[in-house]
Amino acid sequence: MSRSRAVAEPRRRRSADEAREAILDAAETQLRTVGPGGIRLQEVARVVGVSHPTVLHHFGSREGLVEALVARSLxxxxxxxFDAVAAQPGTEGIASLLEQVSKQMKADDRARSFLWLALAGYGPGLKGLAVKPLAEAVHEVRRQKRQGSGKRLPPFEDTWFSVLLPALALLSLSVLEDQGISEFDGVRFRAWLAKLVHRHLES
Amino acid sequence: MSRSRAVAEPRRRRSADEAREAILDAAETQLRTVGPGGIRLQEVARVVGVSHPTVLHHFGSREGLVEALVARSLxxxxxxxFDAVAAQPGTEGIASLLEQVSKQMKADDRARSFLWLALAGYGPGLKGLAVKPLAEAVHEVRRQKRQGSGKRLPPFEDTWFSVLLPALALLSLSVLEDQGISEFDGVRFRAWLAKLVHRHLES
DNA sequence: TTCGTTATCGACAAGACTGTTCATAACGAT
DNA sequence: ATCGTTATGAACAGTCTTGTCGATAACGAA
Incomplete structure (x- = not known):
């Protein structure tokens, strides 16, 4: 007996990779809103338009899905x-660099995802994010700039902290920019912070 | 028929307030580790040493428990x-103020809880935390200091951002200090940050 | 076209979690 | 000591969630 169906839509069959990406996309929106622990196979499947066993077929288990999602997100x-930094080679344009970074972190709410993951214990935290190598690059530029003038080069720690500070601030800011801090204040704050850090790096 | 029990421990009956506090304490440890969405009645009850209907009796529902917990945490x-600021009246000791604040945020992992709540959409975000009033107080001190000297008083926004910056940084730092940043670096970073902010406020 | 691979789904299973009900017993008040 | 209030727990119900299994059909390859 043929089951009475609405219009009997033909079953769509994506390639394994396409299906995985679509599923990860749906899971990512859940990651942003309810965190890794709140991801539900049924909800993910519903959004993608498949049944939940299909999700299990592609990722083995819920934990498999989450791990794949964590890896892709990080x-x-x-x-x-990396792109943000690469697009701003000089040390001069710290303001625009901060805006670039902020823009990148805002894309897909990446800062939110990162904080969710950090809180939930997934991922290697900041270690995974190559902020220390970035600090080393900045330090090198700083050294060359000091070459000519008579100013002494501060210890590496100073540069490292100077890079770490905006990173930490931007992270929190991205979460609180939705609630309690207006976007307008966010823009002004980043500009202010850029000037502060720039002045410190130069002095 | 009397059910065969181990030793038939006598039922303990706490006052309603005592029970509520004990339950909230247990729920708070879960909040720190798995976030508000991960709180489980059975787990909370198990830790307290009661049955889960008892938890429901005191808070009506799971959501009631979470709301009470959020209120108490905030x-x-x-x-x-407030205590940290009250204990450091001057603007001189910004370094120790930062350490005080950091200490307070570390107590009971309050920064962690706050970020969990902010991400999950509970609580009024930064608006609830009276950081703007604190900025106003700092600004007043700044004004009085500038009175005698000939220096101009910067706009309030500058002071407000100067207070906001350590707040944001400390928030992120408290989460990443467990993974990726050593506690030693955390202490040095806070000292460095305090000096930076202090120099900025004075200049 | 024919065939093999496999992405997909329906149905079911097992457990977890929240919430309800009713009986019981602990504690304070008189 | 007696009594009323109510904190507490055992048992049960219903829903949600992950995971399994077998059948089916879509797509690529031949």
Whole structure:
């Protein structure tokens, strides 16, 4: 007996990779809103338009899905940071660099995802995010700039903290920018912070 | 028929307030580790040593428990901040103020709880935390200091951002200090940050 | 077209979690 | 000591969630 169905839509069959990406996309929106612990197979499947056993078929288990999602999210966050830095080679444009970074972190709410993951204990925390290598690069530029003038080069720790500070601030800011801090204040704050850090690096 | 029991421990009956506090304490440890969405009645009850209907009796529902917990947590965080500031009246000791605040936020992992709540959409975000009033107080001190000297008083926004910056940084730092940043670096970073902010406020 | 692979789904299973009900017993008040 | 209030727990119900299994059909390859 043929089951009476609405219009009997034909079953769509994506390639394994396509299906995985679509599923990860749906899971990512859940990650942003309810965190890794709140991801539900049924909800993910519903959004994608498949049944939940299909999700299990592609990722083995719920934990498998979450791990794949974590890996992809961290990769994208890191890649975004890398792009932002690569687009701003000089040390002069710290303001625009901060805006670039902020923009990247805002894309797909990456800062939110990162904090969710950090809180939930997934991922390697800041260690995974290559902020220390970035600090080393900045330090090198700083050294060359000091070459000519008579100013002494501060210890590496000073540069490292100077890079760490905006990173930490931007992270919190991205979460609180939705609630309690207006976007307008956010823009002004980042500009103010950029000037502060720039002045410190130069002095 | 009397059910065969181990030793038939006598039922303990706490006062309603005592029971509520004990239950909230247990729920708070879960909040720190798995976030508000991860709180489980059975787990809370198990830790307290009661049955889970008892928890429901005192809070009506799971959501009632979470709301009560959120309220108590935010109150404590705010009170902790207030204490830290009250214990450091001058603007001179910004370094020790930062350490005080950091200490308060570390007590009971309050920064963690706050970020969990902010991410999950509970609580009024930063608006609830009276950081703007604190900025106003700092600004007043700044004005009086500038009175005698010939220096111009910067706009309030500058003071407000100067207070906001350590707040944001400390928030992120408290989460990442467990993973990726050693506690030693945390202490040095806070000292460095205090000096930076102090120099900025004076200049 | 034919065939093999496998993405997909329906149905079911097992457990977890919240919430309800009713009986019981602990504690304070008189 | 007696009594009323109510904190407490055992048992049960209903829903949600992950995971399994077998059947089916879509797509690529031949």
């Amino acid at each position: 990769e994208r966050i890191q890649a975004g940071l | 109150e404590r965080i705010q009170a902790g901040l």
